[in-house]
Amino acid sequence: MRLAVLGGGGFRVPLVYGALLRDRAKPRVEEVVLYDVSAERLEAIGHVLRQLAAGHDDPPAVRTTTDLDAALRDAEFVFSAIRVGGLAGRTADERVALELGLLGQETTGPGGIAYGLRTIPVAVHVAERVAALAPGAWVINFTNPAGMITEAMRRVLGDRVIGICDSxxxxxxxxxxxxxxxxxxxxxxxxxxxxxxxxxxxxxxxxxxxxxxxxxxxxxxxxxxxxxxxxxxxxxxxxxxxxxxxxxxFTREAVAAISGPTRGESLLGQQDAFYAAVRARPDEALAEWLRARKQRDATYMAEARDATDAGERDAADLEAGGYEGIALALMAAIARGEPATMILNVRNGSAVPGLPEDAVVEIPCTVGCAGVRPLATRPLPGRFLGLVQQVKAVEQTAIEAALTGSSRLAVEAFALHPLVDSVSVARRLLDGYRARIPELAAVFPS
Known part of the structure; x- marks a missing residue:
């Protein structure tokens, strides 16, 4: 089988390749095609993967390309983990909100909306190219905000796009x-x-x-x-x-805890150092990646743990792995008919009462060679359902805004979010993001 990885120069790609190396059942992925807009990042990750494969019998072949169509052609699975605007965009997602006294976070609140607004047009273009070049492929989406992006891609691919998350x-x-x-x-x-x-x-x-x-x-x-x-x-x-x-x-505590560098700023520094180290010492690429990964994992959601004295992350939990295992299990269930029950981001239908049928929700599903079937859930109590309905309305408004280029709808998406406390602030958010993120300004030029 051929797996195309979009965002193939990304830091976490070796996790996916490592899971493929451990998978010996048939049929298995025999070729991995890494696609990225950065040839330099592809080269660095290529060094890491070659060193990961050393000593393994019959490792999946790896090919790299900066041509999206070349990556997608004849793929049976597509793993999408792109970051439109890069980590520089993420730092702006966080800082623009924080400067207005709001939560600055990658996927939650204003930052998540900004991330989605610039990513949706790219994700839909990817879906269109998949439909044209690999119509039988299954797309596994890890691009954040995962629910919003999966819902947008469904407009083109329907049930053949599935969102995953390791939380x-x-x-x-x-x-x-x-x-x-x-x-x-x-x-x-x-x-x-x-x-x-x-x-x-x-x-x-x-x-x-x-x-x-x-x-x-x-x-x-x-x-x-x-x-x-x-x-x-x-x-x-x-x-x-x-x-x-x-x-x-704990919104106030979360905002107050981000007193120094944001998560995005910290990761930008870590990853710049990693890629520079691999350029300088390609023979030590794997060792550099392992060192940087340990640092990255240990600081995940550090502001929440620091604010609550929750302590460091458990070592056994870190070693258990995350989204790469979910992606592999999902591919195995579909390609090999190995039935599984997994929590996935899929079309709601009637599974979650109180939400639109076309809304993408995160719920248990059964998976097999016939695809994915969401399982019905017990009704949500009002204290949960109200929040879910409000955030889903934000996501669906943001999708329409991004696909139409409507600044009015973009402001509406910000203003509807429970973590944004004023319509005036919503307007300032859009202006701030347009000023700092070229990819978002291109979607909403005025």
Whole structure:
């Protein structure tokens, strides 16, 4: 099988290739085509992958290209992890909001809207080229904001585009481990949108064990999310929230905690140093990548952990892996008919009552050679449903704004978001992002 990786010069591509190296079942991915707009980044990641493959029998062949059509032609799977505007765009996503006293974060709040507004036209173009050159391919989308981008790409590709995220499976893994259970032997009642969901139940041998976890402080504090939110609040909401809900439940604390460099600014420095080191010492590319990855993982959502004294991330949790395992499991389920139940970003239909049928939601699904089937969920209580409905309205407004180039709709998307407190501020957000991000200004020139 041929896998095209869009954003192939990205820092996390070696995680995907490492998962492919460990996969020995047939059929398997035999060729990986890396596409990126930066030939320099492709070269650096190519060095890392060659060193990762050393000592492995029959590793997947790797080809690199800066030609999108060449990457997509005849692909059976497409993994999309592009970053329109690069990390410089991400730093602007964060800083423009922070300078207006709002949350500055990559996918949540104003920054996520700005990221989506400039990414949607590119993602839809990618979808159109997939439809033309590889109409039988499955697109696995990890491009953020994942739910919004997946929903936009669905307009072209329908059910053949599936969004993934590693936050839900990480939460479920941690909850199961806190109870001494094998995560593979539990089923999760998880529902929401990408980066906005709740674990409401955890069934083991026919019994929901989540209430017992919520009642046990010792076990509960083994779960990173519970340390971030605090046991009292977790019990108040009656569920374990996705880590990104910290930005909604503790907005003031989140904004106040970003006192130094933002996450984007830190990553920009880390990654610039990594790519420069590989250019200077290509024979040490893998060692440089491993060092930079350790630093990156350890500082993930550091502002939330620092503000709540949640402590450092658990080493075992870091080693368990994330989205690369989800991508591989999804490909295996489809290509080899290995049935699985996974939490994915898919069309709602009637699975989540109270949301539009065409909305992309993040829920458990069964996956097999016939594709993906979302599983019905219990109705959301009002305290969850209202927030989900509001954020989904923002996402759908942002999609229309990006596809039509409407500045009016872009302002509406900002103003509707629960983390933006004024229509006037929404207008200033759009002006600020246009001034600092050329890719967004190109979508909304006036």
């Amino acid at each position: 839900p499976i990480g939460l479920i893994r941690r909850a199961a481990a806190a109870l001494g259970l094998d995560p593979a032997r539990v089923s999760a009642d998880y529902v929401g949108l990408n980066h906005l969901g709740w674990l409401r139940g955890l069934v083991h041998q026919g019994r929901d064990v989540l209430p017992g976890l919520l009642a046990d402080d010792t076990a509960l504090l083994k779960v990173e999310e519970a340390r971030i939110f605090g046991p009292e609040w977790v019990r108040t909401v009656g569920a374990l929230p996705n880590e990104y809900l910290y930005y909604y439940y």
